Amino acid sequence: MRLRISGALLRFTDYRSVIDVDAGTVEAALLQLADAHAPFRKVLLDRSGRIRATHKIFLNGEQLAPDQLARPAGASDQVDLITAISGG
Numbered sequence: 140m141r142l143r144i145s146g147a148l149l150r151f152t153d154y155r156s157v158i159d160v161d162a163g164t165v166e167a168a169l170l171q172l173a174d175a176h177a178p179f180r181k182v183l184l185d186r187s188g189r190i191r192a193t194h195k196i197f198l199n200g201e202q203l204a205p206d207q208l209a210r211p212a213g214a215s216d217q218v219d220l221i222t223a224i225s226g227g
Contacts, residue, residue, distance in 0.1 A: 140168055140216045148222055151179035165198055165218055166190070166208035195221045
């Protein structure tokens with residue numbers, strides 16, 4: 140499946156905005172990405188190993204809730220990872 144990374148997260152993937160991975164679920168794809176880019180792991184996952192709530196995950200344009208990350212996905216699917224940034 141194709142992972143699309145944007146914004147502030149690009150610095151953790153060596154500025155690669157599109158990364159193809161071979162995984163059976165959205166969560167497995169994100170964990171594979173975290174394994175491939177060690178600094179990204181700390182930003183993506185909380186202390187208990189779950190995807191941080193600040194990240195919004197979309198599968199083929201549909202936003203997934205945290206309990207939907209085990210959804211199956213294949214080679215033709217696209218996952219977008221967007222991070223909410225706050226400040227003022």
